[in-house]
Amino acid sequence: MIAQFLSQKETVGIVMGLFFGIAARVYLLRTDYRQYPTYPHGKIIHMSLGVIAAALGAVAVPALFDKNYTAVTFLTVAAQQFRDVRNMERQSLTQVDQMELVRRGASYIEGIAMVFEGRNYLVIFTSMMASLFSLLFAWYWGAAAGLAALFISVFFMTGKNMNQIVDIQTTDVRLEGPNLYVGNIYIMNVGLESDRELIAKQAIGLLAVPKGPDARVTIANLGQRQAILHDLSTVLGVYRDSGEPALMPMAKLDLNSGTLGILVLPQIKDAAKAVAALKRVPVLESAVRMPTESAAGPHKEA
Incomplete structure (x- = not known):
């Protein structure tokens, strides 16, 4: 048969x-x-x-x-x-x-x-x-x-993930009055004292240092930054409820170095898990930029 x-x-x-x-x-x-x-x-x-x-x-x-x-x-x-x-x-x-x-x-x-x-x-x-x-x-x-x-x-x-295009490290989260910083990167102004106390207690600061000029442009993309914040919040949880804008995770650039400063407020404060989660965030196809491939890009001879 x-x-x-x-x-x-x-x-x-x-x-x-x-x-x-x-x-x-x-x-x-x-x-x-x-x-x-x-x-x-x-x-x-x-x-x-x-x-x-x-x-x-x-x-x-x-x-x-x-x-x-x-x-x-x-x-x-x-x-x-x-x-x-x-x-x-x-x-x-x-x-x-x-x-x-x-x-x-x-x-x-x-x-x-x-x-x-x-x-x-x-x-x-x-x-x-x-x-x-x-x-x-x-x-x-x-x-x-x-x-x-x-x-x-x-x-x-x-596809690629963040670990392939950036070096990831933890950093301090500090408040200078109402001004909130992740490392040396200014994030936002926090007006309420209760919010500042909560951020000081619960926040984790991360730095994503680009490995090259292409990575620098890619992580500057707003869609890629939002994907990072969403994935970190999904894996670690988020310590906020609706109507609390001061407790929203945020990502801001250092315009001089291209380093991305990331503020997260997870349910469980564990910096090692935050780093591991950030490494696995996918690089979005729509966010990928390769200026070095351009004839007018950096490192190209005139």
Whole structure:
């Protein structure tokens, strides 16, 4: 029975493509400290879309082998559907973000929406590779190609984090009258004595020193700074309630050195955890700037 199944190359190709496509989506779909996607309904939605993407990729290759070129149109329809998924995620997260004590911000939301669209294309790629090699050679070559495509998908899933572009260190938080400083970086004016006492007791100060001119411009981006504050507040908690602007986490630049001073007021004051959390904050694609690549950028000869 197994030999009969393996002799039907088209069926084997579809099954292999479907298996590795679904496996890729399962691996790429993980709920982490950001609690997104939510469990279980958010996962059900994205897993259903992942199965559809895997089926499209698995079926497209045998259809093209049979010279059924209209199969390509199904891929274009799928691309439109996945763009709609991106819009859906953007709208949903924008609505939810209104209820956050420390918001994600538009740049972070756009990055998350882009990731969910892109991962469906990685699923199609994985299923197509597994299906193609199963049809051209044998099922075990399809399995090898599926595994290789899965590793490629994982590589493209992972992006840079803050630890790769900045050096992170803790620093003192001090108050000079109503003026609040993180290290030597001025943060804000705190008017109420009760707020100053709370900040002196609970605050943690962090410095993110850029490793190069590209990193300096990247961390100056307001969307990247908001992502840092949101992730730190998600991991460490935030010691505030609504209507307390003086207790809002903040990030300000030293304009001379490009160092980013970060003030956080966590539920549990633990500087080591704050540093570890900051290291893992993703670098947003929309925030990345590379002035050194420009012909007019620094370190370029005239």
